[in-house]
Amino acid sequence: MLAVDGGSPLLAGNGPAPWPQVLDADRKAVLDALDQATPWHWPMRTVTELEAAWAEFTGMPYVLAANSGTAALHMAIAAAGVEPGDEVLVPADTFLASASCVLQANAIPVFVDTDLATFNIDPARIEERITDRTRAVVAVDLNGLPADHDALRAVTDRHGLVLIEDASQAHGAEYRGRPVGSLGAMSGASLNGSKTLSALGEGGLFATRDEERHRLARRVLMFGEELPGQSRDYNARMMGWNYRIDVLAAAFARSQLTRLPEMSLVRQANGAALTRALEGVPGIRTPVVPEDRTHVYFFYPLLVRPEELGLDDLPVAAFRDALARAVNAEGLGIMRWQPQPVPGQTLFREMRGYGRGCPWSCGHARPGHHYDPAEYPVAEEVCLRRLVLGQSFSSFGPPNDTATMRRYADVLYKVLVEEREGLIALTRRTADSAR
CATH class of the missing domain: 3.90.1150.10 (Aspartate Aminotransferase, domain 1)
Incomplete structure (x- = not known):
């Protein structure tokens, strides 16, 4: 019965x-970071060690630790040069952050249907969604399985678009021998406690091969200011946030990364x-x-x-x-x-955005945007x-x-x-x- x-x-x-799984090595790493945390300074050694370790693991030379995967993705969108009214292609079936990071740049998410075999974004449906406003594609490695990045890159290269990898659910997976986190021009990854690489609490990792994109992402990370490590002049050069990771979360994630x-x-x-x-x-x-x-x-x-x-x-x-x-x-x-494609969520169906319909109604977006989950039958x-x-x-x-x-x-x-x-x-x- x-x-x-x-x-x-x-x-x-x-x-x-x-x-x-929490081992004694993880506990020791967190306690060691606690002992090293005073006097307070930024960046903490534990944070830079996590960044260096992820750079070595992925082969992406420029890495920034952030306080969430959502923050890391927003940093990537900003570093890609996405501006108000620009469009970014996003899978219709994913977690909200893969699309809301686009809204954070006052830009427009445009959704693409799903490949039924892999549940990832369907490369064959990309080109039909490209317009003269499209600037980037967010490819999510959903469930733990990498997207078909070579097929995606063929399209993005042909159209001059930036390929951003959302690696939040697939740390440790490989695509054609290459590690997740290294498969786009930039990547953002979550270290949420449930993830395959966990910070126990919240955290994120941004990675790129491009020094200029790294510089722009770091500005977004820290109040719009220039590179930490130099004397701060407290001069915001662009819109920035406080996306710095907690040092204890960084220590736990660094320990987990060794395994x-x-x-x-x-x-x-x-x-x-x-x-x-x-x-x-x-x-x-x-x-x-x-x-x-x-x-x-x-x-x-x-x-x-x-x-x-x-x-x-x-x-x-x-x-x-x-x-x-x-x-x-x-x-x-x-x-x-x-339970529904992201374009079916209230945020997109009602298009209220930040209020008064922005970013769709703020004068920079092309007219005619709407969101109907029925346009994505596979995702539905x-x-x-x-x-x-x-x-x-x-x-x-x-x-x-x-x-x-x-x-x-x-x-x-x-x-x-x-x-x-x-x-x-x-x-x-x-x-x-x-x-």
Whole structure:
């Protein structure tokens, strides 16, 4: 019997270990940073050590640590020379920050539909969205899988656009032998506590190969002022913010980065093991991983397929919600993520922006902008059918291992195969309650 119907939870007392994994080395790194934090100064040595380590890891010589991935992406947008009224192409299916960083420059996000196989931005749909106002493309490595950056770069180079990589969900993954964080002209990455490279709290990393873009990004980081390390003249040369990272978050992230390669191998093995274990289980589609890249499974996305269980007469949403409820009751954390394409969010549908419709109504943007999620049918379908494992609640990172993945698979097999009739009945009840 399903646990949701009164049966025994399959993972009772045997659930996954949480993420991030905190070792004594991480604790020592944070305490050492605490000891070094007075007298206060900027930049702290711990911060510059994190920047140097990410530069070495990615091969991007110019790195800035910031207080969030959102800040790092805004720094990249500004360093790309994006100005009010300019347009930046963004995936329709992503986290808000991939698009709101464009609004922070008083510029216009223009959305692009999704590749159904990889869930990343579809390179074949880029050119139809380019106008004479387009300045850059934000390519998100969604779920832990790099986007097709070579195909994207072919388009951006042809049109003279800046390719910005949003690496926030995929630290440690590789694309054609190149590490995530090095795949665009610039990259921004989150160090949010749940990420594959975690600061435990919040943090971010900006990286580039271009010294001038690094200089502009640093101005955005610190009040619009010129390079830290020189005597401050307290002269803002452009709009800047206080995007400096907390030193203790930087210390934790720096310690975690020393283990990122081995943690990434564990994640790759875990994801592959779960996919093998779920082969042939009806009602779900497991992730696709092209041969030219690796996946580190920040999320392990599943697309629900109720039609494979003969439930064509019931709404997909009812099956999705019933499956999530049943799996969670068995002790395995699964959830929806991004229930609609970003252009379907109220911010874009109502186009209020900063107020009075800016940036769309501020006189710099071309007329006629609107946002309708129906223009992105693949993203809509993904958002409708997607459930995710991973993040912090059903982690693919260590110390979880392939035995843990076997338990994940056992839950899904129980719900979708052994107790299928119970799941179907729950789906019908869910559909009835929604009417």
